Amino acid sequence: MARVFTAAVTSVVAAAAGAEIAYADDPKSRATVSGFDPEALERGAKALREINGSKDAKKARVFELMRKQEDTRQAELAKKNAKYQALRAKHETSTQRLIYDEKKKLVQQEAEEKSKVARYEDELSRKRNKELLKMQEESSLRQEQIRRDTEELIQEQKRQTVMETAEVERGTIKVKAMAEAEGRAHEAKLAEDVNRRMLLVRANAERKMMVVRANAEREKWISAINATFEHIGGGLKAILTDRDKLVLAVGGVTALAAGVYTSREGARVVWGYVDRILGQPSLIRESSMARFPWSASSAASRNGSGFGDVVLNPSLRRRIKQLASATANTKAHGAPFRNFMFYGPPGTGKTMAARELARESGLDYALMTGGDVAPLGSQAVTKIHQLFDWSKKSRRGLLLFIDEADAFLCERSKTHMSEAQKSALNALLFRTGDQSKDIVLALATNRPGDLDSAVADRIDEVLEFPLPGEEERLKLLRLYLNKYITRAGEEKRGWFRNLFRRQQQTIRIRGVTEDLLEEAAAKTEGFSGREMAKLMASVQAAVYGSRDCELGSGLFREVVDYKVAEHQQRRELAAEGSA
Template structure:
């Protein structure tokens, strides 16, 4: 009996201890939940306080701006009134003197005739120079200058800029490709093609045509330009969307483009962005006869391998390209969205370019002089951990979106009172842009679902 009583007491004791432990754990959970709620309420209160402070500052700035605008308006009205009074006095005096009025009419007529003749003559000469020497209207950008002395000046200026560019220094060390940050495998492939193209040019062999495909903003255009530079070629950029509006003139413009490109002494890389806009499948119902004729003209000019022109077409939809265009392609390179390591490198590159080096451009010297000070941004507390966190949070961002992110950082810094970028401001802009990216992605997915719905029904 005594042993059973001891066992019951032990059991009751264990139950009591377990109950006490459960109540203690429950109390700890409730305390932790209360602390979390307190922190959340405190964070919301701080955020509301910062928002209220910003609104108050904006109100003060708006009132000051309105006061300045009113003063400027009054000054401008006074100047206009003074000017018109002087003009009125001059016209009154002129009308009162018949001889002076006659001379004024003769001189004004002669001056108008001279201006008109000069303008029309310049227009005719300009058309002739453009037709004989200038670049075709389809070319949006080119490294090939029309006049040699302009080319020498531009080359000298670019050399100076490249010499001080950290991206170029990284490229020389084998860590980059100009301002292009690519996946290591893709970077190796592009460098190999640049070397092969340079050797092809050296030995006078036919060039190889290429297609760059992948999401927008992944560095296709920049890679093509850098490939041309490393190969010793000129480059010219055009976009497929410019061909459609030309209508029946598109065929003539395509032939003019290839005639001009073939005259480059160094050889020329012709880059066609958004190529699927006019190089899509010819059997497509939506393709007009003018676009189909323009495509046939391009196919005619690229039927044989060229020793003068490297054709590089870029598209986000390679499956839409005409089969004859694909048949003319020798190399196909996919440009995917940057991975986390590439995103961190891009963030560092654009942070240096748009934030840390803001205000160093010599072209802004007049703006600095008028403002009476420097427009440099002071960067405080932006650590490696913060940049790594930004690279992790920006999954799915393209290189162009990361550049825009740093431009937003620049704008936010200039919008602050001291033109400085702090970790708090960095996080605020990053959070906003990540949310904006997610919303844009959702809209695109909904649009694609809406387009696919009729086909699936």
């Protein structure tokens, strides 16, 4: 009985253990059972009830069976326990692995969080630094802009001050120049009055002397005339008393008068015919072509003055020499000539350059001005054709230079031209329609834009004559100083004019150095070559107006300043007139 009870207890315990194993193995049982399996207890209780109700034999077999079942169950429980232990170990291992993985993930997450925090802090720090740098740059830019604005304001104030100072200085110089000019004019007027009075005194004295001499001469001539008439009276008396002598004297006087009248009228007719054949047209102001063949060499030498009184820019001078050489070669090869146009301010040497171009190329030249055509009226066309007919008589070729061409060849559609002027222009266009082998047409103008388009179409080469630069002005000062001061009075005249001409006083030069000439060249900016010549002519006049006929640095500088102020005043008046 004790064994049966033990087996029942064992069965109950085994059932409880099996219930625990089943609980561990079955997740669903873990979800539904709190501690053990109640079926094992029921089986144990049932077994105990069967034991208590069975007989001995049956009880022995039952116990044996139960023992076997219990052993089997114990073996199964042992297996299940081992399996449970393995599962538990595996579970613990997986749990540890999960814990390790979770810890690892946690560490990684913490590292990532720390990295994100560090990156965020770094990004935030960079943004703060960038914003700080941007603020510093903006502050620097604002400070730089403020500094620039301040400097520009200061420079503007300086420029304004300089302009006001320059305006005051110009006004002062202008007032001073005007005052000096008025003073010189007053002095000149006083000197002129003194000279006039002296001349009047001298003239009165000379008139008295001349009266005395005239009286003496008159008495002398009266005596001679009386003696002559006495002789003539005696002769007339002899002729009148002798009839043959009277007829012979009247016939001789009549024949003499007829001969003189016939010779004069005949010479007038002959020379008129020769002048129509060989004469120079009235439009020509100056020419190297002589009226008659036997005087051609002298005429050419008389008119070929070249570059004596003109100083040109070196590049322009080289260009003129190149054109002269090309024109000479064109003439030698029988090719047609090319036409030129010279334009630039007045007094820059266009006429002299045309003369030099003709001389260097071996051509004759003729000078006319466009202002002479308009007064001719209806005769202008005839004169133009006569001019071109005459120009073809040159054996060497002719360079026809038309000065002030815009006065004659202006645009027909832009100006009000008379019919006569239009006809003259059309005549010139007709005669210059083709390239000529006899005539080179050279036009000079201050306004090239005013020329007619048909005239401009006939121009092959255009040369600009600018105002002389400082180096050219210095050369002009040297040239005209030598001409008007150093060699004053050396002009060659005929012996008859020199016989009655008073000897000119020599000008003494003191203090006019090269530095003074360079200073004058710098002051005379904007002067043309003609104005430089007039400047030195004014210096010569000022020297002749002085008492000792001496040119010093003070007088030279005074005249230069006066002419510079006068030039500036003319420019201002011209600007006001154009405005």
